[in-house]
Amino acid sequence: MGKARIATGVFLVTLVTGAMGYTIASAVLTYQDLGFGAEIDFAYIAQNYLAILDRRPEDAQLIHLIIGSFAAAGLMLSLALSGSALTRFGQTHWQSAREMKANGFFGAPGTGFILGKLGTPGSRAKYICSKVFPHALIVAPTGRGKTTGFVIPNLLTWQGSVVTLDVKGECFEATARHRAAQGDKVYRFAPTDWEGKRTHRYNPLLRIFELKDPARQQMELQLLATLFLQSDNDRVQGLLKGGIDLFVAAGLLAFQRKRPTLGEIYRIAASGGNKQKEYFARGHEVDNRAAKLIFTRLASTNNDTLTSYVSLLMTSGLDQWQNPAIDEATAVSDFDFRTIRKKPFSVYLVVQPLMVKPLAPLIRLFFSDLLSAMQEKDPGPDEPWPVMIMLDEFNRLGKMPIVVESIETLRTYRGHLAVVTQTIPALDEIYGENTRRALQGNAGVKLYLTPSDEKTVEELSKAVGKTTKTVVTRSQSIGKNPFEGRSQSTRTEESSLLPEDEARRLPLDEIVMVIDAQMPVRAKRIQYFDDRLFKAIHAAQTGELPFPEPGGGGPQGTLPLSMRAMPMTPPLDGSGGSEADVEAERQAADGQSSGKTDVAPKKTSPVVQAVIAEEQRQMEMDFGGQIADAETVGVNDEAQMRSAVDGLDDMEAMLREGDGEKLVGR
Incomplete structure (x- = not known):
């Protein structure tokens, strides 16, 4: 409690006791003058105080004595009572509705992340919508309702573009028709849709391929490789760097061949039984000087080391492109992240739960390319739309340093990032405690749904903050006289506002929000299928789901660049497989006509x-x-x-x- 509040309390108590003294003095003076049967006139002293002071000094002294005694008693009592407040420790408390309104948490749905509600799902209570903080970290173990209580409500109300990692595809089924109805172009990128093959296509290399500067192309390829190629063993990072060099050189050669796809890079890196001969030949083929040097250096490397480079490059994530479905889904692009702020569109990256870990390199690449494209330049006047990025299962995707770095500056580029993880230890295992704390600090809002592991419980209890509680201790010694030997002591001590035991037993329908520079918030979790607003929006959806055409997102004739980007695997038989035929096909795809090669x-x-x-x-x-x-x-x-x-x-x-x-x- 602040000193100003203590002083105000002391003054008020003294004033009240002084008023009590005035009442007693008025009664004494009335009875003295008119007897006990007279009615007390409480205004008599106030109206005649100067006359009493002048003509009846003894009565004036009596009045002063009574009022002063009561006021002094009140002053001493208030000082005694306020003495315990001077030893207070923490002052944390749960935010009230008035405080939340002042802090900007009652914005209209769609203007920020919807985090919770002040009442039950069926009530008309206000929604908690963060307008001040653009990013959020959600810590929610399996089965806590993060999809139904956070992801889907935001997808149903967000005004702007959205990109979400949709595990199981339920977000697409629950929200895609609504987003299409409000004007969004809806894309479903599902490279592992084995049965229906209903997936749009996405090629992360097209953005780099269109760059005019070869040196920048090389740098972007190297950055892209470091973002999605990772090894769990830190001791092989040196070998992985050699594999990344091979990736960069193969990428530059793929650009020269007018086949800017990851499938082509895979084929260049993996082809040839004798790698030294193969890379020496590729060094003669490529025109880019840097790529030529890389291929020639690799050709001079001993066979064991070279095999390690290639093997580690494949196991770090590139081997996914040996799968024809993934190769085809990443051969062309049906959408461009560079235009995501110009006109709203929605992208759902759909994967099944068991495929999250195997597809982690592709998912890392997908979101890394999104963040890189958004931060290429500041948004212009023709890019008014904000972008909501839902990064679910964050702890299962491997290390994504671009997310930790981008969360510091993404607000400038109209990006709103929600990172969803199951536990705090899962982040510590990947990023380390210091980097995880940096991620938490830049998130602004940390949303916790009933934690399950001890480390997260401890972290939540500490993050909420400390308060002060009063402890009364009573003791009694046993003797002949039961009224003797009794004592009581009172003390204040520091205590968690949300003790660990209470955090562990947090009701499943409640949420706790830890907010930068503000008091914490305790509220109710949303359930969109029971909520008045979200249930109505969901029920209003009509028509078929906006699935892409089987086998791709549309005719390739509308995408000239995509035509050039289609992978071209040499035929297995001897006919038509010469370098001249391949070169002729490449020139035909470019619209070039040449009489000789x-x-x-x-x-x-x-x-x-x-x-x-x-x-x-x-x-x-x-x-x-x-x-x-x-x-x-x-x-x-x-x-x-x-x-x-x-x-x-x-x-x-x-x-x-x-x-x-x-x-x-x-």
Whole structure:
């Protein structure tokens, strides 16, 4: 309690006791003058005080004595009672409705995150909507109703674009028709929809491919790789860096081939039985100087280390693109995150619960690309719409440093981020305690639904804050006289506003909000299917769900860039699989017309034998010298190398066709 409040209390108590003294003095003076049967005139002293003071000094002294005694008694009593307040510890209390209104928590639904309600779901109580704080951290174990009480209500009311990780697909089914009815273009990105194959498509490389500066392309590829390629073993981070170098070089080569897809990067990195020969050939093929050096350096690396690079690159997340469904779903883009603030659209990334962990690299890549695209530039006058990002199952996605970094600045770019995790220890295991605390601090609002593990219970109890409670201790000694030996002492001590035992038993329909620089809030959880507002919005939805067409989001003719981005796997048979044919297809996709290519004509079988001998000689060379020579490769050398690669392709094709014996005979 503050000193001003204590002083005010002392003054009021003294004033009240002084008034009591005035009443007694009025009665004494009336009875003295008129007898006990007279009616007391309480205004007599006030109206005649100066006359009494002048003509009846003895009565004036009596009046002063009575009023002064009562006032002094009140003063001493108030000081005695206020003495315990001077030893108060914490002063935390639950916010009242008046405080919440003053702090901006009663905004209209859709203007901020809807966090809870002051009453039961069926009541007309006010909704708690955060207008001041743009980000929220939700800690909710399984089965606490975070989807029905937080995610779906916000998807039904948010005014702007939304991107959500929809585990099980229930958010799409519950809200997609409403968002489509209010004007949003709705996209369902579900790469593992094995049965219906109803998924829109998304290619994170198109944004980088369209950059004009090759150096920036290289930097963006490296950043993208570090965002979604991760290893659980910290001891292999050095090898992972080598794998990321391979990813960058393969990406630049894929851009040169006009096939900017992760599937193409996977094929470049994984193709070829002899990796040293393969990467040396790719070094001759690529035009980008940085990629050329990377491929040549990799070709000079010993086979064991090179195998480790490739293996770690695959197990860190790139091996997902060996799956044709994921390859196809990420070959083109039906939506562009760079336009997400211009016109509202809704994107649901739908995965099944058991697929969250296997698809974690793709999910990390998806949201990392969203955050990167939003922060490329400040929103302009033609980008008025805010963006709500729902990142569910955050603790199962692996480390996402861009989220921790972006939450500090995302508000400037009209982004509103909700991070949902099950427990505090799950975040500590991935990010460490310091980074987790930074994430909590930048969230502004921390929403807790009945915690289950001890660490989260302890964290919640501490985060709510401390208050002061009065403890009365009574004691009695046993003796002959029952009235002797009794004592009582009173003291104040610090106590948690929400003790751990109470936090552990928090009712399932209640929420606790810890807010930066404010008192905590205790309120009710929303259940959209029982709530008056949300139940009505949900019931008003009509028509079919806005599923995409099976096999993709639409005709590719409307997306020229997507046409160029389609992956092109070389045919298994020998026909039509030459470098010249592939190059011709690439030029046709670009709308280019050329009467010739810089690919050498096919060679005959004797040349294949010469190539094999040349390969053995090259494998014995000092590859360190080749790094220096790679930058000065002449036209003839390059043509010879291409001829060698073509000859090897022919040899492999003939072996597949059962002509291996003929080749050996030659």
